[in-house]
Amino acid sequence: MNTAIGTIDWIPVAPFIALSVLGFLIMIIGLFFPRIYRETLGTITLVGLAVTFFLILQNWGEPRYAFANTIVGDKFSTVFNGLFVVGAALTILLSLNSQENRYLLYADYFTVIVFATAGMVLMSAGTHLLTIFLGLETLSIALYVLAGFRRENAFSLESAFKYFLLGAFASGFLLYGIALIYGATGSADIQEVTRWIQQNSLTGSLMLPIGFLLLFVGLGFKLAIFPFHMWAPDVYQGAPTPISAFMATGSKAAAFAALLRVALSTQSYTAIAWEQVLWVIAVATMTIGNIIALRQDNIKRMLAYSSIAHAGYILIGFIANNELGHSGMLFYLLSYTFMNIGAFGVISYLSTAEHEFVTLGDVRGLAYRRPFAAIAMAVFMFSLAGIPPTAGFISKFYIFSAAVKAGYVWLVILGVINSMISLYYYLGVVVQMFMSAVEEKAPATATQQPAVALALVVSMFAVLGLGIFPSRWLAVFMEMARSFI
């Protein structure tokens, strides 16, 4: 319990501190310069995120525990935190659509996004259930606010409200789980819990497995996996588009980070024989997401259902529970961040304050009006559908081969069938854009969006780059997965 200031290792907490300071800084700038250009604010935020990214990279290496084992800097946290910061930076770029997001661009908006990222960083670096819980709550509260940021808009408020009620409900379950784990093992420190499980057994006390179950239920809400997926479509549809992208990628990745951290450290899910339950959940999540996505006319809502389905695919890697499975999950989350932010980004790229560019009718004939946007959208749709040579294909390939290696052949077959179903609605968007004629009364699209265009170009490069040269990144993720065993 020695925490004299001189002995503290600051590197593991540096990303969190940097993000908190950045958040304060932007807030104070907004206070003293209320008429500051929003591009300036965005640039300051991006520079701050770049500094944070540099600090995150310092954590790559052997685990370094700090603050009485409540936080750690290791390969796992480096990889995930890097992902969160990249996701946040792309979200900021998307938000700089000066024609759609007029109501968004106060200093408060950037502040809350940065604080949400600080919460995510804690979820992947926390080695104490309390740190993870506080990170999750910081993230959640920030997201409730961001989802309701257009507070004169009924859809946006409704989205925030539903997200809030279900999120608070879920944290009740999460906490009950933590309480039972604490009661069974006498500690909420993940290392202590692991030690206890090694000395005793996981099923020796009934409280411990129930505790883990409730903890996973709480995280399941955040992941939007079946049967806790109902909120996702409404929330993603109503929230401002950049925020939907942020929630679908960053917040989902953060919940997966917490899930993996707990499950990998304690090896709890293999010992309780969850595989069958998780198997059913993964299949149900994929199938429900894909089937309902088929009949959506609103692209944001379709992407919400597709994000449910993708959580199901990622769960396959979790079930496989081998090195390739875990690194495949990371690879999938990284690719998903780029392709999903890209897809939402195209909507943001075209929307104006008068018209949100979201229905299939809106994109009809887009290739003839805005070829760049149409090509970008096509790349992201191909990637989401899992067509080579994109990142989406490679990530599915890794995850499915990990599952085959672990002997889950039927799970993979169902996964492949699901991917085929999803082809229909992803390609439907592409067909609308390229094959149909332009409608006469097509609404005006936004023009002159350099920041959003930059985000789209970066995402396209990443999606194709990860798809064509995946091995380097996979090696990094394999090293991360190995560091746990």
Place this chain on the structure above:
Amino acid sequence: MPLTYYLVLGAILFSLGVLGVLTRRNAIIIFLSIELMLNAVNLTFVALSNHVQNLDGQVFVFFVMIVAAAEVAVGLALIVAIFRLKETVYVDEINLMKW
């Protein structure tokens, strides 16, 4: 064996909270039920802290209270904002999108 009693009481209160969240329509009452759930968890934490004989559980309770206060601030602000727009606090009337 009074510890068992405390855990059972915690579970009963938690179940009542869950029931309230799932059956009531008034957003404020749903929110109160969530508070009840958190309190049931807090009671469980303190009882288990007594059982394992360390204070970590009580520290946890302290943080749960902080989080609850933060959630209440944001949640009530949301309820006020929605009420200004739609003049209702019933969750089934706040339903533009298919639920």
Place this chain on the structure above:
Amino acid sequence: MQEILFFVLAAVAVLSALGMLLNKNPVYSVLLLIVTLFSIAGLYVLLNASFIAAVHLIVYAGAIMVLFLFVIMLLDIRADVEHINLKRLSRILALLATFIFLGETFLIIWMSLKGKAAFVGLGEGILGDVPSVGELLFTKYLLPFEIASVLLLVAIVGAIILAKRKLRPEPPAA
């Protein structure tokens, strides 16, 4: 003596929680929840957690519930017309979920009947008084304590953003 106190407090807690659930008028619900919170504070004292008992009363009964009452009065919310509706499928699922939780309680009983759960009476064992909890907060849990400050800041900023009546004049674009 302690057992009698426990049963009285537990009965009050459960009954007023039930009352909160079934009541049509939100103001009564808040008041009944405050009664539950008071009896929970009594249970904390029985469990040697005096610091938590005090903070619980100050934060929950003193601040959070007053905020609830304030919002109810501010919005002038009337009593529900139809307070519990068991017809819809989700309501049946709700009952199911609740029964699962009650089942879980029995599991806990079963577990502790196997002789694992111990209980330390009033004034024995380690005590959760202000110095000992405070020491933990500022040594082992220093980082979570600092995180909590960021969390509260987000909540303050968020509450202001959401509840502010008018949007500021929009900032200029470059």
